[in-house]
Amino acid sequence: MTLLPSKRIRCGVAGVGSLGQHHARIYAELPDAELVGIYESSDARAAEICAKYGCRRFESLDALGAACEAVSVVVPTDRHAEVALPLLAQGAHLLIEKPLCATLDEAQRVLAAAQRGGCLVQVGHVEHFNPVMEFLEKQVSHPQYITAERLAPYQPRGTEVGVVLDLMIHDIGIVLALVKSPVRRIDSVGVTVLSKKEDIANARIEFENGCVANLSASRLSTKRQREIRLFQSDAYLSLDFMNQEGHLLEKRDLLAYGAKVKLGLVKAGELGEIPVKQIPIEKGEPLALEIAHFVESVRRAREPKVGAVLGTHALEVAIEITEQIQKAGG
Known part of the structure; x- marks a missing residue:
């Protein structure tokens, strides 16, 4: 991975429910990030977030991943792998809310996909x-x-x-x-x-x-x-x-x-x-500090503080x- 140019990192959020809405808010507020868009199953919540932060709703995870350099995965734990894999296939770096996945098998699949694509994975151990x-x-x-x-x-x-x-x-x-x-x-x-x-x-x-x-x-x-x-x-x-x-x-x-x-x-x-x-x-x-760290890790192409090793060990x-x-x- 190479150091990205000094520009705003294009960011997205998959799942803007109770917690995901705050990921969207923080990306919209960070000077080094640009909230490009979201992926959300609820029409009402998607319309609310897009109107509030002036971003786009993507109809597929592939499209979100292709448009963004960094994406937060903020869906229920049992869907982490299902959502993360298409994003990684598009080359997006991921901040996956804790725990990394629901099973070790899913976690290994996600991390293998990240390694193949040269993508960073940060796990959302916000504390x-x-x-x-x-x-x-x-x-x-x-x-x-x-x-x-x-x-x-x-x-x-x-x-x-x-x-x-x-x-x-x-x-x-x-x-x-x-x-x-x-x-x-x-x-x-x-x-x-x-x-x-x-x-x-x-x-x-x-x-x-x-x-x-x-x-x-x-x-x-x-x-x-x-x-x-x-x-x-x-x-x-x-x-x-x-x-x-x-x-x-x-x-x-x-x-x-x-x-x-x-x-x-x-x-x-x-x-x-x-x-x-x-x-x-x-x-x-803490969440704002965590997301700012993720964006900076993507910019500098460096391993995040809470990466795959700690996330997998905790799981x-x-x-x-x-x-x-x-x-x-x-």
Whole structure:
């Protein structure tokens, strides 16, 4: 692949529903992108988006792929391969919403097609572009124990897959990126309540380097929550991906505080009990940051931050968790 000229990248969106409409909005706003058009099955939604952003509705995926250099695939997970393959055949670089595909076989077909055509594939693990993740990547060096909880109210959209592929896969991708070690063992449980697949799930993942991650996800909650806690030898971190805030307790600060208590310079609790630091996080829209990164990756012909390797690895772990739950009758 060669570096594209310094011009706006011609972009499109396949599927402008609940999430896809925001892909269209962001492409229309980016100075380095031109929203050429969309592919959408709903006449009403297609007319709405085209009128709003002055773009064209394409009648086929082949036509969209031929007109665009970069396309977002924002359709239900079980249709990712069906939509991605015709676009790749036209030479379009793709941002495929997470998970990469519904099965590993489909993922391998998509990635093989991308390799044949010299196309980039970025997987939409949007939390990797959350400012919280940027802080974690700088601060976390050797995590030993991680807990993550991701809760959402029930909605029919996304129930073509279970909660592991719908929600937990976000945290699977985050943990894999932070731990950087092969998985040694996975133990999972799950419960089916309203949909045909698991709606609540918990997975305990052991890594070869000794780190353990405990992930919980539910799409039957009365509230939304996306939180992670990490422990390593020199620090404890607690962060909120949704509100983009958190706090940090460093061992050196705790030791200094303990020394002051021991010397009688302060009374225990006088400095706020534990010297916790609020983390200064510059807030931003993760989806906008993700799409801007995709456009720049296409322009520079470089591998995106969340490419085929991480996307496939996260899918492998998610499918293993899902299969364990299914075998247990969850």
